Amino acid sequence: MSYLTEGYTLRSWLTTHDHKRIALLYAVAITAFFFVGGAAATMMRLELATPAGDLVSADTYNKLFTIHGVIMVWFFLIPSIPSVLGNFLVPMMIGAKDMAFPRLNLASWYIYVIGGAFTLAALVAGGVDTGWTFYTPYSTMFANGHVVLVIAGVFVVGFSSILTGLNIIVTVHRLRAPGLTWFRLPLFIWANYATSLILILATPVLAMTLTLIALERLAGIGIFNPALGGDPLLFQHLFWFYSHPAVYIMVLPAMGVASEIIPCFARRPVFGYRFMAYAILGIASIGFLVWGHHMFVSGQSLYAGMVFSMLSFLVAIPSAIKVFNWTATLYKGSITFSAPMLYALGFVGLFTIGGLTGLYLASLALDVHLTDTYFVIAHFHYIMVGGSVMAYLGGIHFWWPKISGRMYPEMWGRAAALLLFFGFNLTFFPQYLLGYLGMPRRYHEYAPELQVLNLFSSAGAVVLAAGYLLPLGYLGWSLLYGKRASANPWEATGLEWQTSSPPPQHNFHETPRVERGPYGYDPVR
Amino acid sequence: MATIQFDSAEERRSxxxxxxxxFLATEVLFFGPLFFGYLRGRLAVHEAFVSGSHHIHFWLGTANTALLLTSSLTMALAVERAKLGRGVRLMLSLTAALGTAFLCIKAYEYASELGEAASARGGEAMFYFLYFAMTGVHALHLAIGIGLVAWLWLTARRYGERYSMPVEVTGLYWHFVDIVWVFLYPMFYLLERYNA
Structure with missing residues (x-):
């Protein structure tokens, strides 16, 4: 009897309190949104295959990048690892029977769905062209379209994030198995814990800021209107106070996933465990203090810019610690290039490129040249897509036997990982060059001499799309025809592998006792 | 009740x-942008804020402050009584009544200020916008609090020596809403009232 066979009706899924089933509800919902957001991106890359704006109008293009951003950020990336893998794994990894608040957990999924419905309604009704950043005064005074409806969607989905974060924090604090001290926790738990802190502290600021945008739009007065003594820059400060930490909401859990996969397939304990844990906390804390680097050319004071620049460079230190430690974990390991490992290694490489190019953007003078160009687009896609999505897919493959009780086809998994790595670089590396050459973001046409690089990028997008469809196909196939998985097919050490695959309803027949730290791997088998 | 995840009632309570x-940490940050907006507005159009504070009902705001602070006392007593298992309903009723009285007075204030607020221009419009937004979000929180207290009243039989967690949790929330008012009251009604 596993959690999957507890009930077969739709009702049994929609009313479940089981964190594992709720994780799967999230997985279905965010996958649907991923492909909606992906479709918008596909349209954009098709438009950009030629310099002339011939496929869609400028207005439609604006709506495409807005909906792409809104959906990918709030309806896919932010809930991806915490709400799917985190929901499934946090209780299992700490030896608990469920999350601390199972009903709240289900409620947060419904809140997600309601927020999604608002956003899709706005999309169907004609869309929004403000960009996902909703900058004032455009969003409050000039934009046509369903700004308030989209804001309502983002506001609502924010509460889903907050409740998930709250649930994870309380679960980690209160439900750890006997003997599982803080420094015996897997790094995946540390990462999701730190992420949850950001979720509960940053998301409410966005919620209120967007509410103020909606009020200002409806009432005609508000704190972002300079004629009344307000300040449009205040909006940017408040928005990025959330939206920069949001980047760490996306990438910290990805780091957690990589920290589970790499030791397992290198058969080595993670190098510098405590440094890894402290680095996670360091990134989460400093991440709150760097938002101003989005505003170097906005007219904020030069001194503020210098401080934000310095703090942004500081984030690179714990990030680099993590990259070095993953690399050191590989040293003298016995490495297997299985599909999850390929995804994880892809994550490390792409995250490194994304992180290092972030330093270009954190440099005051260089940023003036690069602001609002494709360099920025390439940089954050290396972090969010190359980093977070690669890690998310790696995690899905790594824990697939545990989640589904079936093995995925290994050759297909490796092929998809390599295809995605190749397609991703083909799509986004040319955009660094385009940005450096001065191609601005958010235009549906461009100078003809930039076409070759844009063609590379659009061709890469085709490969990337194929790469994303592949796992959908073969993972779906494996649900029915995959080889049955044993409890611990990777010989991994986490608590989640000590119970059957798929796990029983309350995860463990007996509460496990923990007597040592994680990652007790030995390269000599 | 689905509480298999906890080993003991004490674990559940904590x-x-x-x-x-x-959640209260989230709430503090939720109010944050409003406070920043107030700070920005106050620095930018100081005179409008000074004159605005003369136009709203000082005595009604003061009376409301007294009501709400007293309601925190009755809420604290409700928590104590819930632990003893007797007399909790009385204290919950008082708490909800004081909260409701606050909302009634606030509604009267709003009704009498609406006309002036609608015709306000420039910095004064900003003052009224912040006043309505901030006290409005606060009032919404208070209304939710009253709903929670009413729900506690309906389920009052359950609480006693062994189980009083929902009353304690609601109490925390109630005090938070109260504390927000402790900031809003001086910001809108008191600051610079005796200048200009």
Whole structure:
């Protein structure tokens, strides 16, 4: 009897309190949104295959990048690892029977769905062209379209994030198995814990800021209107106070996933465990203090810019610690290039490129040249897509036997990982060059001499799309025809592998006792 | 009740309290942008804020402050009584009544200020916008609090020596809403009232 066979009706899924089933509800919902957001991106890359704006109008293009951003950020990336893998794994990894608040957990999924419905309604009704950043005064005074409806969607989905974060924090604090001290926790738990802190502290600021945008739009007065003594820059400060930490909401859990996969397939304990844990906390804390680097050319004071620049460079230190430690974990390991490992290694490489190019953007003078160009687009896609999505897919493959009780086809998994790595670089590396050459973001046409690089990028997008469809196909196939998985097919050490695959309803027949730290791997088998 | 995840009632209680504390941390940040907006407005159009504070009902705001502070006392007593298992309904009724009285007075204030607010221009419009937004979000929180207290009243039989967690958790929330008012009251009604 596993959690999957507890009930077969739709009702049994929609009313479940089981964190594992709720994780799967999230997985279905965010996958649907991923492909909606992906479709918008596909349209954009098709438009950009030629310099002339011939496929869609400028207005439609604006709506495409807005909906792409809104959906990918709030309806896919932010809930991806915490709400799917985190929901499934946090209780299992700490030896608990469920999350601390199972009903709240289900409620947060419904809140997600309601927020999604608002956003899709706005999309169907004609869309929004403000960009996902909703900058004032455009969003409050000039934009046509369903700004308030989209804001309502983002506001609502924010509460889903907050409740998930709250649930994870309380679960980690209160439900750890006997003997599982803080420094015996897997790094995946540390990462999701730190992420949850950001979720509960940053998301409410966005919620209120967007509410103020909606009020200002409806009432005609508000704190972002300079004629009344307000300040449009205040909006940017408040928005990025959330939206920069949001980047760490996306990438910290990805780091957690990589920290589970790499030791397992290198058969080595993670190098510098405590440094890894402290680095996670360091990134989460400093991440709150760097938002101003989005505003170097906005007219904020030069001194503020210098401080934000310095703090942004500081984030690179714990990030680099993590990259070095993953690399050191590989040293003298016995490495297997299985599909999850390929995804994880892809994550490390792409995250490194994304992180290092972030330093270009954190440099005051260089940023003036690069602001609002494709360099920025390439940089954050290396972090969010190359980093977070690669890690998310790696995690899905790594824990697939545990989640589904079936093995995925290994050759297909490796092929998809390599295809995605190749397609991703083909799509986004040319955009660094385009940005450096001065191609601005958010235009549906461009100078003809930039076409070759844009063609590379659009061709890469085709490969990337194929790469994303592949796992959908073969993972779906494996649900029915995959080889049955044993409890611990990777010989991994986490608590989640000590119970059957798929796990029983309350995860463990007996509460496990923990007597040592994680990652007790030995390269000599 | 689906509480298989906890080993003991005490574990459940401490988890619920921690959950509420975290939620209150969220709430503090939720109010944050409003306070920043107020600060920005006050620095930019100081005179408008000074004259605005003369136009709203000082004595009604003061009376409301007294009501709300007293309601925190009755809420604290409700928590104590819930632990003893007797007399909790009385204290919950008083708490909800004081909260409702606050909302009634606030509604009267709003009704009498609406006309002036609608015709306000420039910095004064900003003052009224912040006043309505901030006290409005606060009033919404208070209304939710009253709903929670009413729900506690309906389920009052359950609470006693062994189980009083929902009353404690609601109490935390109630005090938080009260504390927000402790900031709003001086910001709108008191600052610079005796200048200009």
């Amino acid at each position: 988890a619920s309290l921690l959950g509420m504390w975290l």
